[in-house]
Amino acid sequence: MNLxxxxxxRLVQQARKTAEAMxxxxxxxxxxxxxxxxxxxxxxxxxxxxxxxSLGGHGRSRGWKLNRExxxxxx
Numbered sequence: 001m002n003l004x005x006x007x008x009x010r011l012v013q014q015a016r017k018t019a020e021a022m023x024x025x026x027x028x029x030x031x032x033x034x035x036x037x038x039x040x041x042x043x044x045x046x047x048x049x050x051x052x053x054s055l056g057g058h059g060r061s062r063g064w065k066l067n068r069e070x071x072x073x074x075x
Contacts, residue, residue, distance in 0.1 A: 012026070019029040 015029070016026050019026045022029065024032075
């Protein structure tokens, strides 16, 4: 499907430069953006994935806690 948009010339030129720097075309950049925009995951599924990745909310710290002085210690 072809789509006609009204976009400021300066914006199109900047977008083309950005697309070129990314190694793609402006058309592909827009297609990718629309695909990402419309394929957003279900928020509940995102939350469940975060829970799964955090190992049930316990993490992997094995009891280790951040120590402000150690973090900012200059070697």
